Amino acid sequence: MDEERYEVRLSGSGGQGIILAAVILAEAAGIYEGHHVCQAQSYGPEARGGKCKAEVVISDNPIDYPKVTQQDMLLAMNQAACDAYFFDFKPNGLLLVDSTLVEQLPTSRVVAIPFTQIAREKTGKAITANMVALGAIAHLCPLVKLKSMESALKIRVPKDTRDMNLEALKAGAKAARAINLASLPRSIIPQEEEEI
């Protein structure tokens, strides 16, 4: 719809660090890459559990409407979030799922990486799965470099967890690099239909 906007939605359940991941992404894109960014979120009154989503809109022009209109990228950290937030996906968008927790995929334009499993193996803490996912986003989102993401992460996380989170971030980026994006269909709309 609006080609100058790049819209990312991160979703999961409360407590998975979805909002922190979105803030780091926004900071990387806004402060370190110099784009205009808007980061918004919605969550229920629960402290943990419950659906949670956070959105980041990135653009080279000032951003008026601060929320997602059509997603260029959706991160789903569990099945419930994947089901709930897939609805306004762009035909050429990219779905990024934690394959440890998401089994049913609603589209073929999907990158499935076991974020939670990688987090357990690399840092011994499943809670760093959000940073693993962020590392994958750094590789897959054309507007943010891994280096900017690292700089933003260093400032946003508590000092004593910095190394652990950085390790998780790098593991995520590495896992994403191993994916062959060219093998994905270009659009989820079949070629014939698109031409009509």
Place this chain on the structure above:
Amino acid sequence: MASNRKKKTVLLQGNEAIVEGALAAGCRFFAGYPITPASEINELMSAKLPGLGGTFIQMEDEIASLGAVIGASLAGVKSLTATSGPGFSLMQENLGYACIAEVPCVIVNVMRGGPSTGLPTSPAQGDVLQARWGTHGDHPIVVMAVSSVSDCFSVTVNAFNISEKYRVPVIILSDEVVAHTRETITLSTPETVEVVDRITPNVPPEWYLPYEDNSRGVPPMAAMGDGYRHHVTGLIHDAHGYPTQRPKEVEAFTRRQFRKITNGFYEIQQVKKFHMDDAEIAVIAYGAVSRSAHRAVVRAREQGIKAGLLQLITLFPFPKTAVVSALRQCNTVMIPEMNMGQISREIKRVNQEKTKIIKHNRIDGQFITPDEIYDKLLRE
């Protein structure tokens, strides 16, 4: 809150930008009671004020919060409180006191769904007319609306300046969307922020009349403890500040309250215009909704529709001049609001049924999307 030293650009929430704006304007006192979605203002003030030599107090409720703010301001310190609908209702009594005693102060109301506890985590714009008329009695008041993080900074500075200059409480209406959306903002250095301070008396204490009229209608204000006799009351008072019921003095007092604000209309009534020069259909919006409206107007322009946006920053005193000129210029005016139609009442009042008005009201706790506005624009 990370900062890049060179650029001084930071990623802030609307609530955090209000704090930065208040501190830049010279606010050094905050009393409040935390409430969703305004709590970040309380939180950040409690972290920042002590280091700046200021005072933060968490009060027992919102009535006391505004009471403390009024007291601090009378003592010469610029003061702020922040709340949401339920707390704003409690503040109405002391808000009237701030009006009649002419105490400068700024009150932030981050609107959420209501009435009562309503929808704590959802946006709404239901408190617009409460902000204008919530406290009883005939009184002028200034109400401003913010729509973005940069607005939150600049409007807050402005609110303090107007409050100090005219000795009037100023209400900033935010909403859940603006409050919690993070955007990059390049913070102005303290030297570049224009700050207005209240006029203090330059006469010897024995000559000072705390509520004496002058050409501006705004009497100089002595801080408590500065050696000036200063009697403050919620009763209508004479030039000495003592209660009076003499009709002439009562009328002069009330008329001065209105005159001082009317004199400042040009400065106080702020609006922003987008694509209005040749607009044939206008959207009039305020707060976060004006951002959806802007997107809709840009898309309508791409379709060749001559649409424009008039964004109201000041809601009261109602910016009649700007609204009437938009009404006269356009065939149709559309008013999207997250309430049943509070500003549209004002617009209809000044329209006198000459221009077609379409309302768009959303009251389900959800933010108005550009599509909703665009579709209605397309139909006209």
